[in-house]
Amino acid sequence: MSDDVRIILEAVPRAGLTAERLRQAVAEHPGVLAELDVADPAELLVPYAAALGHDPGDDAPFRACVFDPVGNRSVELRGTLDRPERAEVRPSAFTPQPGSGELTAAAAILRADPGFPAGDDIVVYRPMPPLADLENPDGTTVRRPTLGVYTPGDPTGVRHRIVAVDIMGRGVDWTPAGVNVRMHHDCEDSVPVGVDALADHGGPDQVRVRVVRGETELWNLLVVRPRASAPQNPGVGSGVELRDVRYRGRLLLRQAHVPILNVEYEEGTTFRDDVSAETRFSATGRDPVGWGWRLCDGPPRTILERPHTDAGNFQGVALHHDGERLRIVSELQAGWYRYASDWRLGDDGVVQPRFGFAATANPMTCQVHRHHAYWRFDFDIGGAAGDVVEQLDEGPISPDPVPIVRETSRRRRSGRFWRVRDGSSGRGYQIHSGPFDGTADAYGVSDLWFLRHHPAELDDGNPGPRDRAALDRFVNGESIHGANVVVWYAGHYFHDQAHPQPHQGELIGPDLIPI
Template sequence: MRVNSNTKARTRAAAGLTVAALAAGATAGAGPATAQPKAAPAAPAAADCSAAYRIEQKLSSGTTWRMCWRYDGKAGLVLEKISYQPKGEPKPIRVLNSARLGQIHVPYDDGSVEYDDLTGFDFAQGLMNLAPGECPGGTIKTVKVPDSWNEDPNVKGLCTTTRSRGHAYRMQGDTANKVFQAQGKDLLVYTVNQVGWYEYMTEWRFQDDGAITMNVGATGSLSWDDYDAGDGRGWPIGKGASAKATSHSHNAFWRLDFALDGSTKNKVEQYDSTVSAPTRGQRAPTTKTKVTKVTKELAGDSKAYRWWRMVSATGKNKDGHARSYEIVPGVTTKYPGRSYTKRDLYVTQYNKCELFASHNPGNCGPGAGKSVDKWVNGQTLTHPVVWMNIGFHHIARDEDQQPMPVHWQGFSIAPRDVTAMNPLTPAELNWQNGHWRPRR
């Protein structure tokens, strides 16, 4: 993705947007397009924003997701006031105050350059127009891009649609001819932003079982400016060794501001399990899990048998268990080259100034620093904010040209005790909550 200057990248992105806008016939005017598909019927406790900025989708399984959206001049798409209502729940359950990217940091292996795409390379201004075929069965919303260098700042760039994800569950019943199975459905929300030679697909998948998966997919082109890598810092992609693409990393950060059951006073817990060899009289190794209540800001690392959850301070499910969301890290290659990329997860006390994991533009107070690692200073957590870091080391290959296949990186948050049973449980199995033997 490297280019020689900000100006060059800006020119390429602007040209791409202009051509795409003409091809897509983008409409003029501020804010969302005036011609919108029919809105979903208003539901009780719908997301508190105007219809133009509301996303509401009831999936075929009965689950409804509601949220508001806005477009930030640096972060791009921001989703706010996100709630989840599975069938059987009388009202929506608030999950997040806001969810968005927190940075995409791109250092090159030869040490020649590194980029902070959100705060330093006009990520938001590179929002791309989407062709109708890129949002099958869905709606493409028009976004007004702040500080756009385009003649028309209105970009048809936000897709909301639904997707199948395969089996949600499968279970053989008590009789051979009875199989319980269901195909899972997701609400998919995504944008495409061009930065230099790369195009970033930022997608949010809201599953009918309550999980949320967030991914960044890099596609577009390899930068022809960087076909000059030295030994050990690139990969030959042309005839012989005539062109070596310089290797680089993509360190993507997400910022999640939880508000479980409508309250930001959530609690953080860390779980660590230890496996011990069998002792005399035991047939197998034993495993014991320890919970640590995280009361102060945290810089944490993923490891085997470790996980975290955000716990509601106010809400419980029908079994009387505190609602929570578990953080499920994706595959990552942690980059040790910068202090803020050395850890997988940060939990900080909310500060409206702390918006980006690196090169944060705001002055957040004396000694606060410009990166997330500097904000972890022992404050007591009363309004915790989660920062997740997922890295990818891109060593190019012949198949990366041309165009480059999407390579994804991301993570999920999964409901833990948000509902008393699987929210997709078929009616004839509802009685089995806590029961281990067939009903007589």
């Protein structure tokens, strides 16, 4: 870290309802327990309910899904922070991802099963898909987290098995329907860490980060760690999330994150990936605000920089300044996938959102597939309203900027870029595509969306089909000229392990350049 640059971290509480307060509201609500047919609210999984909107007050709105693991059903509550017991109750198809405690319990049941293989090299890990629920004849379903069993020394050559565990019934299904359960392929070479190795040790959900050079404050922002990133319940998080981003005292972004991450294989399998599950990587330094936040002495290294190991000494968000820019990074897991959620904030005001793709030993990723990451940038250039969006094309004779005045989507092409600026001051940011960001295919849908801000449009709700991004449903002709503008930016990463591309292993993402 440069001697004349200081990185200052301060833990900041989130705006919203604690799980304890929401559980109390559920107990007092006349409709929630009746809808779920549950007598005791202590049996329910109740999340933290984050406040929605800009600068939320005590009466800010919230959305949260309450889940009954026995009945395998959810309801969604929509209300306000000051009166959660009066929230509207709606049926919900949302199913939360298995948490570390649930997976640890499932692993104990699996290891006690007579069919569990013998050997010291067996690893029980998180596979894909994360759930293999079983439908009963009466239409009810049984929640069954999946577990991968890695057996590198199996004499038959079967290195991966994926099983489903009924925690309530304490049973193991070694051949769950719809899951390829006996797999000889062993793509990648990083042995996955077991589910028992990923305990959450607490620490703040978010911190305020200040970058100060001499007497000048360059950056001031809130950083939310993946486990608490929006949206969740409903939603699957968004990696490292930035909020209230200010450069040299001026507001740039109210919120920036990756709420949608999916993958499609050429043979047809698709997944919508969890973007909130933190995993280990290498980061050396000190923890000034507690566990999960590390101010590094040298560059942190994820699985992309350490390609043959899934181990590490840290889990959370690492920060490092190299003398020219601040890097904010975490490593995520979704089954056998490993992702680098990475932000670079330059001392010159340039913002480089980055996302990287890797995997541990698994039976699938050597098949051709494409990852699609969708950043959401809630621009507030100097304030929440009055922003203007323009499209520009580079060339020997550059035409005048073309204003985009209605909600729309756009495809990338060479030489094209966009800018969002404040209509009064002219200040703003250009959006330049990264060299490896690709162009959308039919599954990727598009490359950019320009939308009017709405508090509840934090993701697409994952309505399908096949986990495909459904952002087009927000394009309804609203005016965005002089409004509060949200830009969605998609990066598309092609992975063919047999024929790697020149950019294989690189991070993707745009450059946001100050005007």
